[in-house]
Amino acid sequence: MSADPATEAARRRTFAIISHPDAGKTTLTETLLLAGGAIHLAGAVAARGQARRTKSDWMKIERERGISVSSSVMMFEHDGMVFNLLDTPGHEDFSEDTYRTLTAADSAIMVLDAAKGIEPQTLKLFEVCRLRDIPITTFINKMDREAQDPFALLDEIHSKLAMDTAPMYWPAASGQRFAGMLDLTTDEFVPFKRLEAGEQGFASQERQKRGSADFLEGVSDDVRVELAETAELARDGLPKFDLQAFREGHLTPVYFGSALRRFGVLELLAGIGAHAPAPAAQKAIAKGVDTDIEPGDDRVTGFVFKIQANMDPKHRDRVGFFRVVSGRFKRGMTLKSAIGKSLNVHNPLMFMAQEREIADEAFPGDVIGIPSHGGLRVGDSLSENGDVSFKGIPNFAPEILKRVRVRDPLKQKHLRKALESLGEEGVTQVFRPVTGGDLVVGAVGQLQFEVLDERMKAEYGLEVMFETSPYQAARWISADSRADLDAFMEKSKMQMAEDVDGSPVFLGKSDWEIGYVLDKNPNIRFATRKERT
Template sequence: MQAHTHQQEKLHHTLNLGILAHVDAGKTSLTERLLHSAGVIDEIGSVDAGSTQTDSLALERQRGITIKSAVVSFAIDDVTVNLIDTPGHPDFIAEVERVLSVLDGAVLVVSAVEGVQAQTRVLMRTLRRLGIPTLVFVNKVDRRSADPERVLAELARRLTPAVIPMGTVHAPGAHAARYIPYAADDPRFTARLAEVLAERDDELLSAYVEGDAAVLTPGGLRAALADQTRRAQVHPVFFGSAMTGTGLSALTDAVKELLPAAAGAADGPVAGTVFKVERGPSGEKVAYARLFSGTVRVRDRVALPGLDGKVTAVSVFERGAAVRRDAVTAGRIAKLWGLHRVRIGDVLGDPRHVPERHTAAHHFAPPTLETVVAPRCAADRGALHAALTQLAEQDPLIDLRQDPLRQEISVSLYGEVQKEVIEATLADEFGIGVDFRESTTLCVERVVGTGAHVEFIDTDPNPFLATVGLRVDPAPAGTGVEFRLGVELGAMPYAFFKAVEETVKETLAQGLHGWEVSDCVVTMTHSGYWPRQSHAHAVFDKSMSSTAGDFRQLTPLVLMDALRRAGTRVHEPMHRFRLTAPADVFGTLLPALGRLRAVPHAPTAEGSVYIIDGVIPAARVHGLEQALPGLTRGEGELESAFDHYAPVTGTPPARPRTDHNPLDRKEYVQRVTRRTRVG
């Protein structure tokens, strides 16, 4: 039986395909149509009716939006496609981020009516940065106001000029709209194809300039198109309708022909990544993992960061369903049971065999909002923390924080819709009613100079049996926190160095103003300890011996003193916006933007409307959304997405601390030593 399974793996290719889009572009409907065309389902589900395959959560069916990523499988001839439907709403971008780490290729869905939207640009920018081969599908060509040619021009102008239309649409905007693929020898098509491909291929460029027809054959151009698409250099564009099915056969043919199959040796070392964790009916953890190398069998022990786990069951995806199997091989996506301590983002097995782009930590901006969650019934406080801890397993970016002094629980958010979903989930799945405070903006602190501090063992005012010296330096934006050793690694036990490194990163979650400190280098400049001491009868004497706890307790004091000397500046998140409004209201719109601290660029006139691009503080986006209908007679349209962090002018906002406050030495030492004595 095992040999038969391996033989099947050799005969069939696997492609892990993501469907991505701005909300309401029709990607879930497209997924349904693809499954129906492949014979996986007999009837196409409806998003509005809540009967789709991938939107299985009750909340998804009620709202008609995708909240959690879902995996389904279908076959295109000898290619098994594991299709991952992802959320389109920007509040659930964290789900998309995790899926990107397992994809071989993607289909970016764009509406032929709304065209390129804010989330479309965010997604394509990320797909291109990660080098994920991507096809574009312009959906809803049968809808009133559909304009495929306008959208094609938007794709080239606002996403990338490396788009190649593979056909045209007859009667767009009508139910009878039909996709008509270009013939392989259509001279206008081959000329456009040769022009785009030649920009990225010197041999083709030479043939194009010299008019060498022997090289620029339809077959040669198609082969070059496949090669450049698989290398994410160009993006073929298809048109169609998920509702009527037109254009779907051309898209499925392109998925098979133009996107790369999953690579990896089944007999290699085990290596994979976990992109989703859910709880089974009995509360057990179920990990969704993409395997890049090797084979994982039931009862295998699999290495995880800092621990290992025994796999008790395996399911792989076949013809729309997860099917129990004895093993999963390289290239496949599987559900794994038995890994009780697994977390999203964990690498299974040997990380050296996971391609670099599949291990990147963050592709999108972090959440920019925070709110306090309070149970309506005080007796539910403990249950609420347990429930939110479980939700944080499935979405680590909600960044659960508990203030022990105020007994408050905070979570990070991308938007107000996410808040509503958390509230409904807590009520439906855990039976806990909650209220939220008004959302506040999440800022960050950035180091502005260099600062250093050292405290020596057995020297006042240091009450701990450890010597720790740290220097803090600024680092470029987006590089995160880096810990370096400026002392010999053999100067003391490795566990003590590890305790300092881990505590540095934990402590920087709250800087001088209470915000997370990002983008800095922390160097350990001094170290020292007292070796293990015993009395005559070999009884360990803690009062004379250093432990990792001494280093964990001293490090926050040293780090905060170094940080004070370096100085930090609070930065707030800024959104890039695009506002479309009637030209005659432009004069009243500009002062309103100024009051919201928005910085608009010069407007662009398009007929009777103005298009205004600019940046606005994230904290003011909601206010602009609320004011826009009144300012524009209900005709204004706003798109916005996170763009960057900018220094706060004036008095920097502070965030209440939830730690033992190492900025106040007396208070900190009292709390830490009291906790140590109690422990």
């Protein structure tokens, strides 16, 4: 393997997958891993009542509900390229975790159910994606079931997401009539073979060239006529793929297939390899000056975008997910944070879902796990000299606030420690009222509280109760004058709290009260997001 960071970066594609729950994201993830040889046995996604554990879902609540609520990282090689796949939560309640994961991704795959199109949660996750301004490739899944008209699906993407759609293939019918798809670039037909239960391998067969004896062999006459008409309309009436428009986020290339039947996935992977961007320069501050850090720079730099505790209960571990931005990382290196803290990385991890192995080296675009015992936080920048700081990863103001108590009063200290640990991971946000009293927990959605409850029991042995909080809104506060800030905090101390970083937070009883207090205190800034650099 070449040790040149620029060369290695050029053959890497680091991408995230976003979707509505049940659109087939976990199945697609598993099939991509199968294509890369990272796993050797494809398993059907949870038959009802069985909740089969897939490779990327490791948390108990994920296995029971058949949904992903945490982000996993998986690395695999295919066709001479290295892919880092970031599997994001599929539920909108975890959009903040999705946002943090997208800071480490160079592009994203949006998975849509062919029968349902864009669902409300897809839209919200897409907006999270748009905040990062990263290129999006669309995979329309479940074509082997009855689907909407493909023109209607593409029109919905165009109208709801304000992006041009450029189909790379065109489907031959759907459901029981689904016969395959036509490559609109090469004019070759890829026939669909319906894999039986337990059958391994991929459904794609040899491509059939137009004009050859086997072109559209076995395709019924009605599907042939339909494909000829619709493919011609697609070619003439829909935008052609444009690499620059894709990279700038104005156009999405569209692929069709069935992740469960392992059809269309190899074509999708080839498209990611050919068109998705390799790791690019990242904006940073170095020695107090704004700069761009290029992947080919010799010095190792990167940032922590996620902290995960207890991925392996046997280890009771705490791992920081570190995206390498530049240089050639080697096991045993000492990295320094922007605030001067040194970290000797003896046992860096490479992930294959819940599997892990020691990483001897890593290059720009790769994500490695750095074991730590509380020394790392989300948003930390690490480099060899400690003089680089990447743009911070923000926290967003929570939409639901609740008080939390532990059933056994003797375990109050354990509760505080567990909540702060999970707060540092970003599972929820934790606020400590300055006047004492119960801790206040903030979340985007109700499901986050259920995950918190589950992890409290499983990992910390704590039975907790969530109670209605008198507060409905939280805002980070700041001011140009320290005196103004101190005066406001003293005047409002019954509603003041601190987050896990010790930053001051005002807890409002309603959004109206937040507006009222803001009007009365023009010298104080109220923020709905906070970046930690």
